[in-house]
Amino acid sequence: MTDAATVDGIGDSPRTEIIPRPIKVYWSVGALGIAFMMNTVAGLSLFYTISILNIPPALAGIVVFVPKLFDAITDPLVGTWSDRVKSSTSRRRPFLFAGAFVSAFAFFMIFTTPNLGNTYLIAGYVLVALMVFAFGYTVFNIPYMSMPAEMTGDYHERSSIHSFRVVAVSIGGFLAGSGVPFLLERLGRTDPSSYFWVGLIGGVLIFLTLMGAWAGTSKARFTHAPQEKPAVLSEVRHVFTNPHFARLILLKFCQLFGVAATIAAFKYFLLNVIQRDFDDLAAYGLVAGLAGLVTAPLFLALSKKIGKQNTYIVSALCNVVAVTSWVVTGPEEPFVFMLARAALLGASGTGNVIMAMSMLTDIINYDAKLTGTRREGVFTSFYSFVEKFTFSLGPLIVGFALQLAGYSEDLSKEAKQSEDIRQALLLGVSYIPAVMGVLTIWLLAGYKLRQEDL
Numbered sequence: 437m438t439d440a441a442t443v444d445g446i447g448d449s450p451r452t453e454i455i456p457r458p459i460k461v462y463w464s465v466g467a468l469g470i471a472f473m474m475n476t477v478a479g480l481s482l483f484y485t486i487s488i489l490n491i492p493p494a495l496a497g498i499v500v501f502v503p504k505l506f507d508a509i510t511d512p513l514v515g516t517w518s519d520r521v522k523s524s525t526s527r528r529r530p531f532l533f534a535g536a537f538v539s540a541f542a543f544f545m546i547f548t549t550p551n552l553g554n555t556y557l558i559a560g561y562v563l564v565a566l567m568v569f570a571f572g573y574t575v576f577n578i579p580y581m582s583m584p585a586e587m588t589g590d591y592h593e594r595s596s597i598h599s600f601r602v603v604a605v606s607i608g609g610f611l612a613g614s615g616v617p618f619l620l621e622r623l624g625r626t627d628p629s630s631y632f633w634v635g636l637i638g639g640v641l642i643f644l645t646l647m648g649a650w651a652g653t654s655k656a657r658f659t660h661a662p663q664e665k666p667a668v669l670s671e672v673r674h675v676f677t678n679p680h681f682a683r684l685i686l687l688k689f690c691q692l693f694g695v696a697a698t699i700a701a702f703k704y705f706l707l708n709v710i711q712r713d714f715d716d717l718a719a720y721g722l723v724a725g726l727a728g729l730v731t732a733p734l735f736l737a738l739s740k741k742i743g744k745q746n747t748y749i750v751s752a753l754c755n756v757v758a759v760t761s762w763v764v765t766g767p768e769e770p771f772v773f774m775l776a777r778a779a780l781l782g783a784s785g786t787g788n789v790i791m792a793m794s795m796l797t798d799i800i801n802y803d804a805k806l807t808g809t810r811r812e813g814v815f816t817s818f819y820s821f822v823e824k825f826t827f828s829l830g831p832l833i834v835g836f837a838l839q840l841a842g843y844s845e846d847l848s849k850e851a852k853q854s855e856d857i858r859q860a861l862l863l864g865v866s867y868i869p870a871v872m873g874v875l876t877i878w879l880l881a882g883y884k885l886r887q888e889d890l
Contacts, residue, residue, distance in 0.1 A: 455587050455597055455657070462652020463587075464600040466532065466580055469645030470573070471608030473543050474827065476616055476638060477569065478696060480547075482831045483703045486838075488628055489549060491559050493843055497835020499559050503566040504828040507821050510574050515817025518579040519810065526658040528579035528586075528813075529650055535576025536646035540639045542569035547635030551628075570824060576646055578820050581793070582812035585800040587657045599736045602789045606728035606782070611641070613721025617714035625714055674807075675815050680799050680885040687879035688792055689822050691752065694869030694876075695785070696830025698759065701864025704838070709858050710774070711767040719771075720778045727782030735787040744791045744798075745883045751787025752880065754780050756873035762866040798885055834864040 485496035518531055545565040552558050584597050616634055623630035675681055706712050706720075739747040758780040765773070800815050837860035 456655075459587070459653060459656045460597050460600040463580075463583065463597070463649055463656065464604040465645050465652065466576070466604075466649025467601045468604040468608040468611075469539075469642045469649075470577055470580070471605040472612050472638065472645075473539060473569075473573070473642050474823075475609050475612035475699070476634070477543070477546065477566075478699045478827045478830070479612060479703065480616070480634075481566075482700050482835055484547070484631065485559075485562060486835070486843075487626065488631060489558050489562065491555060491562075492839065493835040494839035495555075495559055495835075497832040497839075499563050500566065500835070501828040501832035502563060503570045504821075504825045506567055507570050507574060507824050510571055511578060511817040511821040511824075512814060513817075514574050515578045515582070515813035515815070515820075517813070518582060519813035526583075526586075526653070526656065528583050528658070529653060531575050531579035532646065532650040532653075535572055535574075535580075536643055536650060538568065538572030539576055539646060540572075540643035542566075542572045543642055544635040544639035545569070547631040547638070573824065574817075574820065578813060578817045580649065581796075581820065582800075582816045583653065583656065583658075584793070585797040585812045586810075596736065599732050599790055601793070602732045602786050603729055605789055606725045606732070606786065608645075609728065609785075610721055610725030613724060614718040615721075617721065618718040621714035621718070675803075675811065675818060678799065678803055680795075680802070680883070681815060681818075683879055683883055684792070684795055684799065685818060685822055687876045687883075688819065689826060690872040690875040690879065691755075691788060691792075692823055692826040693829060694755070694759070694872035696827040697833060697864040697868040697872075698830075699827075700831040700834040701861045704843075705762075705861040705865050709767075709861055710765055710769065712771075712774075716771065716774070720774060723775045723778040724782030724785070727779040728786040731783040731786050732790065735790050739791065739794075743886070744795055745880055747787060748791035748795075749877055749880050751784045751791065752873055752876045754784035754787070756870055756877070758784065759866050759869040759873065763862060795883075795885070802885060830864065830868075833868070834860070837861075837863050 481500045482493075482496055485491045485499060486493050489496075491499065514531070518528055520527075542565060546562065546569060549558060549561055549565070552561060587597065616638075617625075619634065619637075620630050623633060703717065706717055735747055735751065738750070742750075758777045761777060796815065796819055800810075800812050803815070804810050838857070841856040841860035842854070843857055843860070
């Protein structure tokens, strides 16, 4: 039989463009666990290392950032490896199985940091735990995110499966953004033992959802590895010669850097600028999650009317409006205004996720048609690296900003509300995301890959 990977990428699986609904549901379950682990670590890493482990802000930012440099090596290696695996079934699913174990263990490891009696030893432990976490995330997520490009060749069906994913992402984001703060407020957000339960419960949730994605995609359509195995460096060079992919990577960097800066600074902004507690954060996360769920089908329908590029621009504009408005907020502002921002940001995040991932799978399939070779893993590896790199760059910038502003856990709550600290936190929740949002829109305006090209 002719190598299907060099023709249409459909292996021995049924030649249907519509992905069965059960496979969409099971595949998307993995995104729940991924979103939970990513948002929990991104949202808590700076707060946990500074306020619970008493690591200085600048050092805490470095500890969160450095493991992502490790990903610059592991991401393309895992992506290329998953492209090359020879299998009569899916070449991606074995990675999902292994990644589920490593990710769950690493999450538990992070939030059960032992008291080693020395700041640098504690920082070193967290650094190692975050490196294991990053590797587990890589092993699971890159092959996982490569699968939709194999499941269908239909332009709108690729948006459809990612609309299922965004529902799962919204649920995972809700559990991270509302469930975790609610639990910590009950147990004591400054009590180190509270984080043990976050690590344990979260680790179990991650394991079950990631294994669910592995088990539920056994009948998903797949592609075979190419007969020839190009060198890793030549594959890396190839993906960046694709102008559509290069532009998508740049705009994703801008968008996600803004999101990461917001997440890193938001808990301190909530506590020290607008002076609210984690129960209010839980309500904020609930509204954002519900807005994401409600708007998922709306963005999917809108993309069929005005195109993916223009729909992405609409969602990016919503983000810019919401983050810019944080500049004028304060303790006296009615809570409903904060919830309105949550709804706008939740909707914006949904549009961004659906459109970006659908555009990525378009690019992968377009490249396969032009070259005759499937490269889902290597394309997705760089996309995933940008995601993880920005989510560590945000805490690094915010950590240094807090250090320069004179942040100290020894000061009273009122003393922390200096203008320097307010500006440092606005850098994370407003200034960076607003500028990055404008750059995202500018980059989207030049995106050229359309349905007729495919």
